[in-house]
Amino acid sequence: MTPRTPGRTERRGRPERAGRTERPGRTGRRGGDSGTREAILDAARKRFAAHGYGGATIRGIAADAGVDPALVHHYFGTKERLFGAAVRLPVVPGELISSALAAGAGDPGSSLGEHLVLTALEAWDVAEIRDTFLGLLRSAATSEQALIMLREFVTEAIVGRLSAAAGTADPAQARYRAALVASQVVGLGIARQVLGLEPLAEAGRSELAAAVGPTLDRYLRGDLG
Amino acid sequence: MTPRTPGRTERRGRPERAGRTERPGRTGRRGGDSGTREAILDAARKRFAAHGYGGATIRGIAADAGVDPALVHHYFGTKERLFGAAVRLPVVPGELISSALAAGAGDPGSSLGEHLVLTALEAWDVAEIRDTFLGLLRSAATSEQALIMLREFVTEAIVGRLSAAAGTADPAQARYRAALVASQVVGLGIARQVLGLEPLAEAGRSELAAAVGPTLDRYLRGDLG
Numbered sequence: 001m002t003p004r005t006p007g008r009t010e011r012r013g014r015p016e017r018a019g020r021t022e023r024p025g026r027t028g029r030r031g032g033d034s035g036t037r038e039a040i041l042d043a044a045r046k047r048f049a050a051h052g053y054g055g056a057t058i059r060g061i062a063a064d065a066g067v068d069p070a071l072v073h074h075y076f077g078t079k080e081r082l083f084g085a086a087v088r089l090p091v092v093p094g095e096l097i098s099s100a101l102a103a104g105a106g107d108p109g110s111s112l113g114e115h116l117v118l119t120a121l122e123a124w125d126v127a128e129i130r131d132t133f134l135g136l137l138r139s140a141a142t143s144e145q146a147l148i149m150l151r152e153f154v155t156e157a158i159v160g161r162l163s164a165a166a167g168t169a170d171p172a173q174a175r176y177r178a179a180l181v182a183s184q185v186v187g188l189g190i191a192r193q194v195l196g197l198e199p200l201a202e203a204g205r206s207e208l209a210a211a212v213g214p215t216l217d218r219y220l221r222g223d224l225g
Numbered sequence: 226m227t228p229r230t231p232g233r234t235e236r237r238g239r240p241e242r243a244g245r246t247e248r249p250g251r252t253g254r255r256g257g258d259s260g261t262r263e264a265i266l267d268a269a270r271k272r273f274a275a276h277g278y279g280g281a282t283i284r285g286i287a288a289d290a291g292v293d294p295a296l297v298h299h300y301f302g303t304k305e306r307l308f309g310a311a312v313r314l315p316v317v318p319g320e321l322i323s324s325a326l327a328a329g330a331g332d333p334g335s336s337l338g339e340h341l342v343l344t345a346l347e348a349w350d351v352a353e354i355r356d357t358f359l360g361l362l363r364s365a366a367t368s369e370q371a372l373i374m375l376r377e378f379v380t381e382a383i384v385g386r387l388s389a390a391a392g393t394a395d396p397a398q399a400r401y402r403a404a405l406v407a408s409q410v411v412g413l414g415i416a417r418q419v420l421g422l423e424p425l426a427e428a429g430r431s432e433l434a435a436a437v438g439p440t441l442d443r444y445l446r447g448d449l450g
Contacts (some may be wrong), residue, residue: 015372138366140419141359151420159422179416179425180436187412191297191404194365194378197384199397210450211405215440225435 028216039065040072044086049145053083053152076189078159087139088132091123094157101165112165114213120185121205133194158182167221180219188212265297269311274370278308278377292330296429305382312364313357316348319382326390337390337445345410345429349418358419383407392446405444413437 043064049054056080062069076082084092096119104115123129139146162178163171188208191197200208218224268289272281283304287294301307309317321344323363329340341353348354364371387403388396413433443449 002346008400134366137362141363141366149421151422154420154422176424178430180420183412183416183425184409184440185412186415187410188412190415191408195372195379197376197379197404197407199401200408203401207449211444214443214450215409216440219436224432225439 036065036067036071037075040067040075041086042080044082048083048086048149052145053156058082083153083157087136088128090126090128092157093123096120096123096222097158097161100188101161102194105135110209111213113216114209115219116181116185116216117188117209117212120165120189121208124189129193133189138192150215154182162220165220177219177221177224180224181216184212184215184219252393261290261292262300264360265292265300265307266311269307273308273311273374274368277370278374278381283307298438299336308378308382312361313353315351315357318348319386321348322383322386326386330337335434336438336442338441338443339434341387341406341410342413342434342437343430346433347415349414354418358414362419381405387445390445400428402444402446402449404439409437409440 040061043061044056047061047064050056051060056079058072058216059069061070061082072082076085080094081092083089097116100115100119101112104110104112107115136150140150141147145167159175159178159182162181163174166174166177168177188200192201192203195201239306259399267288268286275281276285281304283297284294286307287297290297291433297307301310305316305319308314322341325340325344326337329337332340333396343420365375368370378442384400384407387406388399389403391399393399393402413425416426418428420426
């Protein structure tokens with residue numbers, strides 16, 4: 001609501017890239033703005049932890065932060081973007097998936113699977129991604145609540161979006177196929193970005209997309225045996 | 226050395242299954258035995274953490290525990306088995322991979338990839354596997370040393386063994402193919418056993434083996450684009 005986009009662009013000094021999250025604490029020259037943003041993020045972290053990704057609402061988070069829900073929407077847009085900012089994801093996975101699906105559908109030169117792998121590899125190519133992954137793993141391995149929150153987020157924002165691209169009208173089968181895709185992409189992220197497993201960690205993006213893309217294509221639309 | 230196998234079987238009261246690790250603290254009716262075993266495991270955990278998987282030696286661990294190296298071999302066999310017991314793996318991944326590769330090579334009815342997936346799924350089918358995985362993730366996400374140790378172990382014991390099955394004479398290419406296999410299997414383990422991602426978590430083993438097996442076959446021996 002109240003989409004004061006020009007004002008936001010002014011503050012950041014550059015246009016936003018699609019799928020990138022807002023970086024808390026790096027924007028806002030006026031103290032009041034960043035104080036409000038931080039209050040919202042604090043409230044969001046507590047609500048997501050206490051109620052899970054599905055159970056937390058923008059309205060509840062706004063109430064805890066003592067602001068109007070419209071202000072939460074103004075600063076963070078969707079619940080998915082707010083979650084991404086709260087757990088310091090450098091990107092919004094669901095938005096990237098949607099744009100990869102749209103781009104892949106219109107490109108006869110490379111497959112949808114290759115598009116998805118390239119999108120993930122590009123999204124991970126930021127300095128802070130390792131710390132983000134380590135932080136998520138640490139939370140999930142330490143707190144059952146954080147694990148449930150992560151499961152809900154992956155289920156809704158990643159598997160949910162991917163299942164739209166599965167070549168089946170059966171929703172359960174579509175989610176199974178999407179979850180297989182998620183398993184390969186999560187494994188690639190852990191092997192490459194967290195564990196630094198060679199020679200996977202140093203492999204080029206296009207080489208990996210050619211190797212792993214057909215796997216995702218088969219999981220989404222191929223014969224599963 | 227001094228392979229007193231009958232004595233070991235007596236203590237456990239049942240024959241060992243191939244690939245299963247010794248369970249520290251559950252065997253040994255005599256206090257002296259379990260005290261020595263625990264001292265060795267304590268020394269092993271510290272050495273693996275301080276020197277990494279590659280740098281820790283049975284000789285050094287034995288010296289720290291104040292016992293003869295032959296006793297370490299007697300209780301735990303190989304360094305790989307000792308590591309497995311120290312980090313409480315319910316199985317020894319490298320041994321399972323070797324037996325899956327041997328079984329897969331001789332079975333015309335199902336592919337090597339299917340054998341590998343089934344082997345992993347069966348190995349994970351023990352009550353404590355979730356705690357083991359969570360413990361490994363927590364250590365790796367908390368301590369850089371633990372992360373390096375895990376990377377070395379995966380590189381030597383898992384990628385090293387799998388690369389023998391890759392259809393190439395080029396060692397670097399074989400390791401790349403093996404690392405791709407590891408990425409899918411690790412991702413499947415995290416999605417299914419840690420995150421509990423549905424409907425992957427409730428899928429049957431043979432269904433998953435049919436879906437994921439061909440991926441591993443292609444990574445090991447197929448066209449990578």
